[in-house]
Amino acid sequence: MTVQHIETIPSVPGNHNLQSYESAYRSFRWEEAEKHFTWHRTGKCNMAYEAIDRHAEGALANKVALIYEDDDRKESYTFEQLSKLSNRFGNMLKGLGIGQGERIFFFMPRTPEVYVGIMGTLKIGAIVGPLFEAFMESAVTDRLSDAEAVAIVTTSKLKHRIPRDRLPHLKHVIIVDEQTEWQPGEVDFHVAMAQSSEELDITWVDREHPLILHYTSGSTGKPKGVLHVHGAMVQHYLTGKWVLDLRDDDIYWCTADPGWVTGTSYGIFAPWLNGATNLVRGGRFSPERWYRTIQDHKVTVWYSAPTAFRMLMAAGDETVDAYDLSSLRHILSVGEPLNPEVIRWGMKVYGRRIHDTWWMTETGAHMIVNFPAMDIRPGSMGKPLPGIEAAIIDDRGNLLPPNRLGNLAIRTGWPSMMRAIWNNPSKYEEYFRLSGWYVSGDSAYMDEDGYFWFQGRVDDVINTSGERVGPFEVESKLVEHPAVAEAGVIGKPDPIRGEIIKAFIALREGYAETSELLEEIRVFVRNGLSAHAAPREIEVLGKLPKTRSGKIMRRVLKAQELGLPTGDLSTIDD
Ligand code: WTA
Numbered sequence: 001m002t003v004q005h006i007e008t009i010p011s012v013p014g015n016h017n018l019q020s021y022e023s024a025y026r027s028f029r030w031e032e033a034e035k036h037f038t039w040h041r042t043g044k045c046n047m048a049y050e051a052i053d054r055h056a057e058g059a060l061a062n063k064v065a066l067i068y069e070d071d072d073r074k075e076s077y078t079f080e081q082l083s084k085l086s087n088r089f090g091n092m093l094k095g096l097g098i099g100q101g102e103r104i105f106f107f108m109p110r111t112p113e114v115y116v117g118i119m120g121t122l123k124i125g126a127i128v129g130p131l132f133e134a135f136m137e138s139a140v141t142d143r144l145s146d147a148e149a150v151a152i153v154t155t156s157k158l159k160h161r162i163p164r165d166r167l168p169h170l171k172h173v174i175i176v177d178e179q180t181e182w183q184p185g186e187v188d189f190h191v192a193m194a195q196s197s198e199e200l201d202i203t204w205v206d207r208e209h210p211l212i213l214h215y216t217s218g219s220t221g222k223p224k225g226v227l228h229v230h231g232a233m234v235q236h237y238l239t240g241k242w243v244l245d246l247r248d249d250d251i252y253w254c255t256a257d258p259g260w261v262t263g264t265s266y267g268i269f270a271p272w273l274n275g276a277t278n279l280v281r282g283g284r285f286s287p288e289r290w291y292r293t294i295q296d297h298k299v300t301v302w303y304s305a306p307t308a309f310r311m312l313m314a315a316g317d318e319t320v321d322a323y324d325l326s327s328l329r330h331i332l333s334v335g336e337p338l339n340p341e342v343i344r345w346g347m348k349v350y351g352r353r354i355h356d357t358w359w360m361t362e363t364g365a366h367m368i369v370n371f372p373a374m375d376i377r378p379g380s381m382g383k384p385l386p387g388i389e390a391a392i393i394d395d396r397g398n399l400l401p402p403n404r405l406g407n408l409a410i411r412t413g414w415p416s417m418m419r420a421i422w423n424n425p426s427k428y429e430e431y432f433r434l435s436g437w438y439v440s441g442d443s444a445y446m447d448e449d450g451y452f453w454f455q456g457r458v459d460d461v462i463n464t465s466g467e468r469v470g471p472f473e474v475e476s477k478l479v480e481h482p483a484v485a486e487a488g489v490i491g492k493p494d495p496i497r498g499e500i501i502k503a504f505i506a507l508r509e510g511y512a513e514t515s516e517l518l519e520e521i522r523v524f525v526r527n528g529l530s531a532h533a534a535p536r537e538i539e540v541l542g543k544l545p546k547t548r549s550g551k552i553m554r555r556v557l558k559a560q561e562l563g564l565p566t567g568d569l570s571t572i573d574d
Pocket of ligand 1: 216
């Protein structure tokens with residue numbers, strides 16, 4: 001492969017928290033970052049203490065920690081207020097008999113109650129399980145039952161997607177809004193909060209104690225529970241400082257929902273560990289609402305995703321011009337490849353560089369990034385964080401030279417690395433099958449200067465609007481529909497969403513292809529799993545390409561869809 005770098009956007013000189021990437025990369029050791037925390041001597045810690053209580057006890061007590069707004073609510077909370085509210089929540093859980101290590105899920109829109117609840121859960125050493133509010137019944141059931149959750153915090157509207165008769169471990173359903181009729185096992189959040197003390201003896205835990213369980217999709221099997229630990233805070237803190245470049249007077253806005261890892265690692269932990277003011281916007285996306293949020297709150301650091309930037313770009317430059325966005329100092333992106341043209345457009349309309357960052361649910365925090373003090377090569381994800389060894393390796397674990405495509409891998413042992421796949425040690429081990437390496441499942445190459453360039457997934461995982469969707473989960477739902485005999489699901493390139501979900505199905509005998517039937521099947525997946533997992537396109541085939549052992553060959557479907565050669569067909573059925 002020959003690679004030409006025609007384009008570099010130099011960094012703007014400034015007082016960046018990390019001034020010299022090269023020297024930091026050479027000398028940095030994680031033990032140094034730990035010294036920021038007093039617990040590095042005792043080993044006993046708590047994420048919620050470091051993110052909230054430490055500030056509440058000190059000079060930042062009256063600083064605004066959380067600004068919340070949606071179309072109806074506008075609120076703000078200081079570190080001291082969040083400390084007391086999360087103490088109440090922790091006491092509420094204790095009052096219900098919930099203790100260390102138990103799983104508490106959050107299934108609701110990202111209102112302040114989620115942030116209070118997550119901190120309160122961590123304070124008693126219980127494990128947080130975030131769920132995206134768009135999940136429907138089977139998606140919710142799979143996750144709650146795998147984790148054996150004992151409690152869930154939700155709303156009166158969403159609770160109908162939680163089938164309690166199928167979830168024997170689930171004892172408490174905490175409802176955060178008003179409702180007229182209460183079922184057994186339901187807890188009124190506001191009443192219980194008022195009855196709980198705002199004093200709490202925080203539970204000190206080991207740094208390896210479980211913190212949070214994020215479910216994410218692979219190419220086979222059901223979604224897997226990726227487990228992180230309290231000790232991850234070292235990396236959340238450091239990347240908040242170096243990559244988000246957070247300073248005392250920043251207003252920081254991460255647009256991700258806490259149902260996904262970006263919305264927790266960088267929507268909760270990193271900003272608060274750095275004592276920053278964290279803005280949360282609820283409600284739906286619209287360019288006007290988003291720009292008004294930046295303008296009204298004078299947002300300085302903004303972390304979003306390529307799909308959002310592409311939608312903002314599609315809204316036209318006049319939309320940008322209608323708002324005062326001059327407060328913005330630093331812009332970042334994550335979740336999908338960031339197109340060079342989006343970076344160029346960002347330079348034009350925001351007058352700022354958009355800094356790409358690469359990481360995954362499993363890595364817990366940033367791995368490869370563009371630092372503010374570094375030249376950007378548009379299209380590249382940047383360089384590994386100090387303390388992180390990234391490499392391109394072949395399928396046997398040999399290092400590949402620059403500009404050769406291979407597996408993007410990370411040397412094991414960074415602080416925010418996942419510690420388990422819940423209930424599934426063999427899945428966990430698969431990631432570490434090449435001795436000493438975590439194998440990401442992404443393919444990439446590294447150029448001569450150490451910049452990493454994303455090329456695609458090695459497996460069939462779909463990335464639609466920055467959300468990971470496992471084809472297997474969608475296929476399984478599709479074949480539950482009475483008309484569907486078999487199904488194969490792929491990601492089809494899309495200019496705004498990165499990829500959309502396309503399903504190929506074969507119908508059972510007695511069913512004819514009609515647009516009503518295809519729409520019914522689409523709605524069936526949407527109502528069973530979630531809107532983002534429903535196929536935008538469905539194509540009916542006589543039969544699907546399969547291996548002789550009966551496995552559907554997604555790569556053949558994809559190649560045909562893209563008009564590419566189908567490759568080696570020696571294992572195909574006929
Ligand atoms: C993809 C989100 C290209 C990648 C934090 C990865 C990216 C998956 C980038 C993880 C990027 C994430 N450029 N692709 N900067 N960042 N990805 O677990 O395929 O939801 O493996 O974590 O998103 O998605 P996840």
